[in-house]
Amino acid sequence: MQWFIFCVSLLIAGYFVYGKIVEKVFVINPQRETPAYSMNDGVDYIPMSKKKIWLIQLLNIAGTGPIFGPILGALYGPVAMLWIVFGCIFAGAVHDYFCGMLSIRNGGASIPFLAGKYLGRPAKHFMNVLALLLLLLVGVVFVASPASLLTNISTELLGSGSLGAGAVSEESTASGGNLLIFWTALIFLYYIVATLVPIDKIIGRIYPVFGALLLFMTFGMLFGLFFQGIPFFRTLGTDIGIADFFTNMHPTEAPIWPLLFITIACGAISGFHATQSPLMARCTENEKEGRFIFYGAMIGEGVIALIWCMVGLSFYQDQSLLSEAIKLGTPSKVVYDSAIGMLGLFGGILAVLGVVILPITSGDTAFRAARLLIADFFGYDQRNLAKRLTIALPLFAIGFWVSTVDFSVLWRYFGWANQTTAMMMLWTAAAYLYRNNKFHWICTLPALFMTSVCTTFLAHAPIGFGLDYQTAVMVGLIFTLCAHMAFFILIKPKTLEQNQNIKKLE
Template structure:
């Protein structure tokens, strides 16, 4: 199979899907460009802050992308590249795209509040609390997985760590000049991107983080996300994600250009086996391993957590919600190509020395070499790009965890009542980031399977919430109901298999087994609530 034909076919299919199915969703759900968004009606300069579509697209895409669409598809390649690609394409268009756009839309229509609050309006307070606990536990796993991935990458590629620190300083300066000094976005972007690549050169030239251990990086990263979680979005989150998006765009363009010139043949088998050993069955494990490459519950938390508070106009929901998922599908496609054109012995060496991120960076480095960029430069640049996005997912996940934790313990009936100490943003941030950091010490390889299952089950719950909201609003919810059923079946099965698998070595994996069991119980209860809500709504409509 020619890799160039594969990636171009996916891009064309996604463009058609965006123009047709994406527009159909807008019309069915009734997006209204004239309706004021929470970013304007509730603007506070900290969390609620309107952002222009290109800036918010950069922030949202950077937040949801992270390392997920790279790690997941490469790990899933053990089943063969064809099943992975089919799920990436079908999942992105009909499941992940609907999920992301729907979560963003529902949140915008609920004052930019989290999906937990949307559930409150459809399934009651008990449903809200159960979902919030589920979401918070999933975010702990997100923080753990991405902290471990970043720490490992920074140890193996010190230039990535050094440059990431310089990025943060640049982002703060960019945010200050654009949002507080009124500098024009166009000129600031040109200057910012030039300085961004200057940071890359400096990071490669002066690797001042060389010698940092993985434990040191875990501590640094936990400290960073703690600060990032409570800082105003305009000073760090928005500008850093916006500037970082140019890194990813450049990486994708470089990869596609390299594929056009090199167009390597995919060496791996299209299909390997249904069971690759140790209870690793294609169904359901393929669908939870690919994760962010086709659908991710984390996306719903981002959309309803930070992005919905920054939407300038409802017409931007399609571009930012549906469009970002399709772009991520392209990235996932490139990721699977980097793993499947490399010969099996070399692939094994790369996986053992740096994991899927190392495979991806090596593949893109080879692609860029085809048009004159030295292999090492291309590999380091790719490592920097994916580490930047993993960091973005990290600070976004921590902020979201802080929001949800505060909501869980905020029982005040009026503004005059004394707040619970756990609703304090600093306390809730320290608890969220600290627990994620502790789990990160176990390493991504142990955390990822549970994270993948929890993440996809969260996506099923988000789709269920969307279905209930659309039904309550008198709109057709078939586009959400069918994916909901499929994702529930997949993730229930995956969690049960993982609990059985991890229980074989309970002494080592006890904390993961317990978290998986808690998530499974919460999901079962929430599924019952959702089914009851959908059924009651239908009956009431018929009676009416």
Template sequence: MNIAIAMLISITILIIGFFTWGRYVAKKSGVNPEIPTPAVRINDGVDYVPTKPIVLLGHHYASIAAAGPIVGPTLALIYGFVPAWLWLLLGVIFIGAVHDFSALFVSVRENGRSIAHIARKTLGNTGFAFFLSFAILLIMLVNAAFLQLTAIALTSYYPISKLGLSPDQTLLKTTVINGEIYGKIGGIASTSVIVITAFAPLIGYLLYKKHIKTFIASVLALSIALVSVIIGFEFPVTLEPKFWMVAILIYSFVASWIPVWIILQPRDFVNVHLLYLGLIGMFLGIIGSGFAGVKIQAPSFNINSESMEALGLVWPFLFVTIACGAVSGAHSLIATGTTSKQLSNEKYAHLIGYGAMLLESFLGLCVVFVILGAVDFEHYKELVWPMQNGHIKQGNAPLAFAVSVGKTLNNGLGIPISYGTIFGILMLEGFLITTIDTLFRLMRYFFEELWNVLFVKKPRILESRIFNSILGISLTALLAFTNGYQKIWPIFGSANQLLAALTLVAVTAWFAQKSIKAYFAAIPAGFMILTTITSLSILLKRYIESKNLTLTITDLLLLFLAFGVVFLTFKYFFKLRTELSKEKIPEMVK
């Protein structure tokens, strides 16, 4: 199929989903623009800050759209084009976007509280503690995988000959590896990260203290983003991957406890301009490539021993591998952790909750078409699932994406492959770091809430934002430095989508309290619980056989917490049904 036709069909389906199912879910939920949001009522200038819709959409989208919709579809394409394409479309419209909107809306109605706190109202303190623990484990898995992917992206090299550059070129700084000249494409992104982070407090000051117009802030933010790339070409920073992991952990420690407007929001605001440019660029490149006659270069289905060795059975592993591109429990942590505290009016919940998730699916679809239009299936496997001694070893999914972006922009828009490849790395880096810092801040929130449940009189140190930030970062580092991202990805995807299922369970229970029949949340919850518990059970067997103690313990904890929440949920609904029956009996007698 021509990639332009496939892209246009996909966009049409997403738009129809937004204006039909999305509006239906918002209407059934009871959105009311007249009810003041927590951001308006509390407005403490630290966490509760009424934010302009366009700014909040950028912050929320940059926070949720991390490596998931890029790396997930890239890995899952080993199953072929059709399975990935269908799940990215149907999964997001009926499950993923419903999940994100419902979590945001319910949190807004509950004073901006986290999804775990919302579960407390229906599942009690035990369910609350289970939810918090599950969320903390998930964030550890997400950030452990993303830390490694960031380090890989920021230290990537690629042969300059494959970028269409001659040995005497001066565009890229180079190094020689095994006699071949490689360009330091990751070093440019590294410099960009440093420059954007350094200027973030200035943007935050102008936006939230001087209240400059959003348009002016956007022009300034875009200028900073572009200048950071120009500086990167001249002064690419090349560091060891582990050093980058440590540096990002230190940055995340600072960003996780200082006021949100100083670094977190403005850095996302600056960075999201690169992400929007990337989305637009990929879309135009795909359409242009389609006009040039480029077609999808992959089998419709590739469900065989090869894909089995790479990931496992197509069900459940296709679903948990694509993860964030279709459904993501981590989004509920962001929606109920930071976004709900910044929503200025309920009428924007549909746009930011449901709409941003469709944008994430759009990103995932762009990734699919970019890769399958730029490289043939054999080249794709060489980059992502390379063979060594007859077995698949860890590949470089970030590089596969960046190279594909370069070739797509070249095919469709005539942009040199070298520039397009660098832009691909910049996009991936931007999505990664904007999620890592947000999630570490959320982990700090969850530890603070967990101590309130576990201790009647908690030690003073547990009230410290600095201590809770260090605790979360230390546990994540332990996991990140002992396992590769392709080992972590399946259990991350399983835990991520299981949290989505548990979130849908919690919001269904909340709606039940309000006498709203939320079938739009209950049915997806059942499907996702079955899918993810199956995947975790299969993974547990793998980890035990490979004697991976860290991931075995993590898997067991996730299963234990999940079964605990499911049990408490059934217990709650049985109790609720009994109470409703008792209420009806006197009415009938009367």
């Protein structure tokens, strides 16, 4: 228990201490007009209060990643908690803050524009393709997981009906496929509507309700661990010491490096956030709100990830049972079993609904971001509904086609694309700081780390080059060193006179 409290305390301290340092390095300008006012179009650029934006940002970035990822990461043992805490403070929250603030400084620009401006035109073209691919994958995979959980809930409710548990259970089992199709279609329909209408009409109004479910889910699961008297770290069957945080406890002995850092993305660092932060940058009223909105929302996601990591480490009797549950039904089975088991049917269903809204609220904004990304690339005005439809309808048609691909294959590509996008955003922020003679190491160091993670994974994974582990590690190290040298060779700091002229403009 004390380890969990210690980790949460570190996250909160990270917001107040390191978050303030990051803000000082960036140098905010509270007098500068934000795009929410200078570019107000009544659709995507709309001023909103910082509390509402924080909640929308949290719901946008927190899909199933900070739940499924930490559950899968729990197989490695308490080392997963270390990555969530330190990854969130020094990489993920920094990534989100600079993405949001650089977008504000550049008229609500998306990540491809930012990458092109600070890293060069080739980076812009690369990020256009990568970001669009990531958004499509996010939209698709964030349909499957909530549809599956909603199907489980529907089946459970039908099974407890008045016609008799046995008969209804048989009937509900037979109709499970139809229920899954129904929920999938309904979620896709919601995505279409939410993608097209102004951001304050649906997202800005119903997200507070979703937020209440999110809070119930988050703290309800933690309360369930206490109320049921479930020992923390029960799956490990021993008292946890400092040495255990550095021990690989995965049942299949899967290597921590780099798999843990790909497995736990959201909750530590996620490139998907780079596609979402510009959406809220277009609604932020003042630059001084940036730390609360962008850095703070990531810290909130880190807390959610820690709670679900603790559920993974504590709900089952031992590590092998956790592994078996994941094999039988993916992490969604762990979510469902633990919620119902600890909170009962009614409370468990509310908790599962809290999990369901996370991917749904990320999926709708993923398609919205994809629409805006395409519109920005072609310079296509989005104030007219008909023009929004010309982009949205083909986008959803492609998304539906992609959804027919095997889910496990989609998830592997999603994981790599997600962390590679994060790597590129960190290099973009590092280039901005280095060009402007600011302390760039707060972004350069995590950029180097993520470069090594992504290249090692691609070199070793079956979806990549399939090299043996030792060779893949060497390839990752060499590529990272080359990227480091290229950064300082290709990126040139501005002269003192150029910086003075920029300050006058700001």
